[in-house]
Amino acid sequence: MKxxxxxxxxxxxxxxxxxxxxxxxxxxxxxxxxxxxxxEGNITKNIAFVLExxxxxxxxxxxxxxxxxxxxxxxxxxxxxxxxxxxxxxPVAEQSKQLPKLKLYDRPIRSGxxxxxxxxxxxxxxxxxxxxxxxxxxxxxxxxIDGLVQCDGDYIVLSGISPRGHLIFNGEIVDREMLKQNVLxxxxxxxxxxxxxxxx
Numbered sequence: 715m716k717x718x719x720x721x722x723x724x725x726x727x728x729x730x731x732x733x734x735x736x737x738x739x740x741x742x743x744x745x746x747x748x749x750x751x752x753x754e755g756n757i758t759k760n761i762a763f764v765l766e767x768x769x770x771x772x773x774x775x776x777x778x779x780x781x782x783x784x785x786x787x788x789x790x791x792x793x794x795x796x797x798x799x800x801x802x803x804x805p806v807a808e809q810s811k812q813l814p815k816l817k818l819y820d821r822p823i824r825s826g827x828x829x830x831x832x833x834x835x836x837x838x839x840x841x842x843x844x845x846x847x848x849x850x851x852x853x854x855x856x857x858x859i860d861g862l863v864q865c866d867g868d869y870i871v872l873s874g875i876s877p878r879g880h881l882i883f884n885g886e887i888v889d890r891e892m893l894k895q896n897v898l899x900x901x902x903x904x905x906x907x908x909x910x911x912x913x914x
């Protein structure tokens with residue numbers, strides 16, 4: 715026997731209404747196939763049939779006793795700012811060590827390529843169909859998203875998403891109809907709601 719612990723990308727879906735779930739699932743079925751679905755609520759025969767036929771991996775958790783925590787990050791507690799001492803100019807080498815780290819891709823992300831980072835990501839190119847980009851931090855993409863992008867950071871900056879592209883921001887699937895094409899936009903989460911602003 716072999717037992718290994720795995721990290722799994724999961725969506726927790728609570729079903730209130732059959733029609734709204736089926737509509738949501740049809741719109742996002744290609745994306746949801748990439749995740750393990752934890753489904754609870756009223757799982758009707760129609761819903762069970764659609765889930766089975768689609769080939770997604772899911773589990774009915776109506777009788778599960780595990781508590782599921784949210785993925786939202788809490789704001790750090792404000793700390794008292796210490797009084798400034800005499801300002802001393804640090805050498806350039808010391809200053810560069812304190813700069814925030816990020817991962818920079820000055821190229822398109824190829825189909826079939828999967829990028830998983832715990833650092834902020836900046837991409838100066840397209841995310842091609844079949845490519846996947848995941849970051850625990852913020853992401854900036856200066857090309858069209860044609861693949862799958864998942865960002866769990868404070869924000870995502872993007873310039874557009876194609877009809878084949880998928881975007882998940884802090885656990886929420888972003889409806890591509892909310893986004894403009896070839897316009898630089900910044901997405902943030904305020905009061906558990908997605909907010910999109912154009913960058914001028």
